[in-house]
Amino acid sequence: MPDGPHPGDDRDVPAEVTVRCHACGREATAERIEIRAVCACGAWLHCCRNCGLYAPGASNDCREPNAERVADKEQGNFCDWFRPAAAARSGVAAAGDARARLDALFGKKPAG
Numbered sequence: 001m002p003d004g005p006h007p008g009d010d011r012d013v014p015a016e017v018t019v020r021c022h023a024c025g026r027e028a029t030a031e032r033i034e035i036r037a038v039c040a041c042g043a044w045l046h047c048c049r050n051c052g053l054y055a056p057g058a059s060n061d062c063r064e065p066n067a068e069r070v071a072d073k074e075q076g077n078f079c080d081w082f083r084p085a086a087a088a089r090s091g092v093a094a095a096g097d098a099r100a101r102l103d104a105l106f107g108k109k110p111a112g
Contacts, residue, residue: 016029020050021045022074024041026039026041034046047075051081051083053083
């Protein structure tokens with residue numbers, strides 16, 4: 001039997017896990033992230049964008065070579081390899097940071 005993680009192998013899974021929503025950045029803590037779990041903003045929590053194995057640019061955008069292809073990375077899915085990401089990949093935060101850098105570059109003052 002090969003070494004390494006296997007679907008359903010919970011030996012190293014903590015008692016509670018925290019996942020940060022890829023859409024709004026809100027944190028959710030639970031014993032496990034259920035397949036049908038959604039954030040208060042309506043985004044799926046059990047999705048590729050919230051997974052620690054998500055790697056844009058890799059084969060199927062995933063570091064797990066045995067994972068099945070998932071077309072919509074923001075849609076809830078049944079992937080057995082899902083593990084909540086340690087750090088958020090919030091498109092909302094990244095977009096805000098990018099906008100602030102552009103505004104600074106072109107001398108625009110923040111609205112407010």
